Amino acid sequence: MNLLNAQGLSKTFPGPRPVKGLDNVSISIAAGETLGLVGPSGSGKSTLARVVARLTPPDQGEIRFAGQDWLALKGAALRRARAGMQMVFQDPAAAFHPRATVDGAIAEALRIHRIAPRADWPERIAALLEQVGLPPDLTHRRLTEISGGQRQRVALARALACAPKLIILDEAVSALDASVRARIVELLVRVQNQTGVAYLFVSHDLALMRQIAHRTAVMEAGRIIETGPTLDLIAAPQTELTRRLIAAIPELHKVP
Numbered sequence: 001m002n003l004l005n006a007q008g009l010s011k012t013f014p015g016p017r018p019v020k021g022l023d024n025v026s027i028s029i030a031a032g033e034t035l036g037l038v039g040p041s042g043s044g045k046s047t048l049a050r051v052v053a054r055l056t057p058p059d060q061g062e063i064r065f066a067g068q069d070w071l072a073l074k075g076a077a078l079r080r081a082r083a084g085m086q087m088v089f090q091d092p093a094a095a096f097h098p099r100a101t102v103d104g105a106i107a108e109a110l111r112i113h114r115i116a117p118r119a120d121w122p123e124r125i126a127a128l129l130e131q132v133g134l135p136p137d138l139t140h141r142r143l144t145e146i147s148g149g150q151r152q153r154v155a156l157a158r159a160l161a162c163a164p165k166l167i168i169l170d171e172a173v174s175a176l177d178a179s180v181r182a183r184i185v186e187l188l189v190r191v192q193n194q195t196g197v198a199y200l201f202v203s204h205d206l207a208l209m210r211q212i213a214h215r216t217a218v219m220e221a222g223r224i225i226e227t228g229p230t231l232d233l234i235a236a237p238q239t240e241l242t243r244r245l246i247a248a249i250p251e252l253h254k255v256p
């Protein structure tokens, strides 16, 4: 059984010229699997990520997550289930108070989701920082005083604090330098191997999907136009858009 099954999701943003952000989209993610979501700007990747995370309500569609009717959950049942699905954004600092500290950001997740008694938090936080490769001397630093790559490690530690089954990463490594990005992607793969967490990994960069995504779905104008195992998709693209995304991967076109 899949960890996540989303069927027929649609979302139109109203306005003088309504935009179909999502048009009858279905995805599934198995436990421990990474589904990549790739596509040009405005194709609906973030909308799909936000609908799956229940940050934006869909107009139509169903989502089953961990055996539950995810869109129907309310109150305490929703709060409990939310711990199981975490989200990491492009700029995690934006979501926090400017003076928020590394340990404060992680403690907040422990408190909201009632993960552990307060007395155990320092030990939990230390273990989480170690898991994401951050030195203990960063514990009390402000998020604004550490690097972008370190902030993304903190965001991952905060997500992992909840022992999630699924983490949605929306352009989570896009703002980082290539070398930092590569190390964060390595970390994500290592964490997945250790914990069995699944990822919905959103990026406009198909090259990254080769490193992390077991399967990739290609979006265009609110629809998924192609989906398959990432390496198959790159070896035998079925659509013009996928061919264009492949053409944009420089290392595939190097002259030997």
Ligand SMILES: Nc1ncnc2c1ncn2[C@@H]1O[C@H](COP(=O)(O)OP(=O)(O)OP(=O)(O)O)[C@@H](O)[C@H]1O
Pocket: 013, 014, 019, 020, 021, 039, 040, 041, 042, 043, 044, 045, 046, 047, 048, 204
């Ligand atoms: N809150 C909103 N109100 C109105 N229109 C929106 C809203 N959010 C998204 N849209 C529109 O829906 C479409 C899909 O946007 P979305 O942000 O999901 O695309 P994306 O693929 O994530 O793009 P990007 O890579 O630029 O983030 C776009 O046309 C966008 O302008």
